[in-house]
Amino acid sequence: MKIAILPGDGIGPEIVAQAVKVLNVLGESFELETAPVGGAGYAAHGHPLPEGTLALAKAADAVLFGAVGDYQYDNLERQFRPEQAILGLRKNLGLFANLRPAILYPELAGASTLKPEVVSGLDILIIRELTGDIYFGQPRGVRECPDGPFKGQREGFDTMRYAEGEIRRIAHVAFQAAQKRDKRLTSVDKANVLETFQFWKDIVIDVHKEYPDVALDHMYVDNAAMQLVRAPKKFDVMVTGNMFGDILSDAAAMLTGSIGMLPSASLDANNKGLYEPSHGSAPDIAGKGIANPLATILSAAMMLRYSLNREEQANRIEAAVKHVLAQGLRTADIHEAGTTLVGTEAMGDAVVKALG
Ligand SMILES: NC(=O)c1ccc[n+]([C@@H]2O[C@H](COP(=O)([O-])OP(=O)(O)OC[C@H]3O[C@@H](n4cnc5c(N)ncnc54)[C@H](O)[C@@H]3O)[C@@H](O)[C@H]2O)c1
Numbered sequence: 001m002k003i004a005i006l007p008g009d010g011i012g013p014e015i016v017a018q019a020v021k022v023l024n025v026l027g028e029s030f031e032l033e034t035a036p037v038g039g040a041g042y043a044a045h046g047h048p049l050p051e052g053t054l055a056l057a058k059a060a061d062a063v064l065f066g067a068v069g070d071y072q073y074d075n076l077e078r079q080f081r082p083e084q085a086i087l088g089l090r091k092n093l094g095l096f097a098n099l100r101p102a103i104l105y106p107e108l109a110g111a112s113t114l115k116p117e118v119v120s121g122l123d124i125l126i127i128r129e130l131t132g133d134i135y136f137g138q139p140r141g142v143r144e145c146p147d148g149p150f151k152g153q154r155e156g157f158d159t160m161r162y163a164e165g166e167i168r169r170i171a172h173v174a175f176q177a178a179q180k181r182d183k184r185l186t187s188v189d190k191a192n193v194l195e196t197f198q199f200w201k202d203i204v205i206d207v208h209k210e211y212p213d214v215a216l217d218h219m220y221v222d223n224a225a226m227q228l229v230r231a232p233k234k235f236d237v238m239v240t241g242n243m244f245g246d247i248l249s250d251a252a253a254m255l256t257g258s259i260g261m262l263p264s265a266s267l268d269a270n271n272k273g274l275y276e277p278s279h280g281s282a283p284d285i286a287g288k289g290i291a292n293p294l295a296t297i298l299s300a301a302m303m304l305r306y307s308l309n310r311e312e313q314a315n316r317i318e319a320a321v322k323h324v325l326a327q328g329l330r331t332a333d334i335h336e337a338g339t340t341l342v343g344t345e346a347m348g349d350a351v352v353k354a355l356g
Pocket residue numbers: 011015066067068069070071083086259260276278279280281282283284285290291292293295333
């Protein structure tokens with residue numbers, strides 16, 4: 001089994017190093033190969049997604065990804081910006097299904113910014129469509145405004161679009177995920193305003209006919225954002241488009257105590273996948289050794305479960321994470337009075353130790 005390791009930028013290399021330590025003590029003979037991506041790819045090869053990196057990702061059985069992005073690259077032409085690397089990987093590998101499980105470990109109930117009674121026992125799954133929507137729709141760009149009061153001025157524009165087949169396949173993933181859980185699915189849209197999302201809703205309703213055992217409801221995205229902080233435990237599985245899913249999953253991250261706790265799996269139709277924490281490269285804390293590596297370590301667990309067929313190893317890692325939290329070890333983002341503050345490496349070492 002070959003795993004492509006793409007650490008990326010900012011805290012990426014620090015947190016991925018911890019997940020690699022964990023993978024290395026499982027007693028499996030995985031072949032790990034590392035390649036630069038994002039700003040690191042641009043610095044090494046003049047492109048955020050160098051050819052060799054893409055080839056490695058395609059050839060591997062799974063990809064473990066850190067994060068990309070750094071302010072120093074923000075003024076580059078868009079095609080050279082670090083973020084194009086993750087977008088290019090998702091598109092090139094056909095990773096249309098993004099699973100972002102927001103689980104509150106009981107020990108972190110006090111770390112959330114929400115009241116413990118609102119979040120304790122939280123276990124929701126956000127399924128974000130990942131290769132369509134306004135993220136990839138054409139045309140896009142800056143042009144001369146063709147009409148209206150601003151006619152003749154420059155205007156920026158993007159295109160929101162979803163093909164029927166794109167909606168159907170993510171709806172199937174979502175219904176099937178719900179079948180394995182509490183059998184409740186909330187489809188999040190903006191059907192009251194956007195044609196794309198009325199179409200989305202109509203297709204989801206049609207796919208529902210094949211899953212009569214799942215209770216489906218629909219929610220507008222603005223209300224969903226509100227309900228996520230008001231009564232998040234009411235949700236089981238949520239499915240939504242690329243942009244709404246990006247925003248809602250960051251909001252859901254805070255329910256778990258910190259964005260440093262939210263892993264993700266990005267899957268193709270055959271469960272080949274890329275695994276990354278839901279957060280970014282956190283340039284504000286990069287190089288300080290204080291980033292929380294648990295979202296990345298938990299992403300490695302998802303990789304073992306979904307792509308490498310090692311459910312037991314995934315369970316071992318998740319149990320080890322629970323153990324270190326129960327021991328009271330906390331990185332700065334989840335630290336509270338009465339717990340022990342540790343850095344990135346010490347947290348990684350503690351998970352390794354807990355694996356026994
Ligand atoms: N998939 C990705 O690679 C990805 C995802 C999101 C953002 N980004 C990029 O990351 C850069 C920074 O973006 P941003 O600041 O909006 O989002 P971010 O997620 O990097 O950081 C947001 C806040 O959360 C904190 N944070 C994030 N991860 C943490 C962790 N593991 N432990 C402790 N604290 C953590 C950061 O310090 C920061 O205060 C940008 O270039 C952005 O494009 C990349």
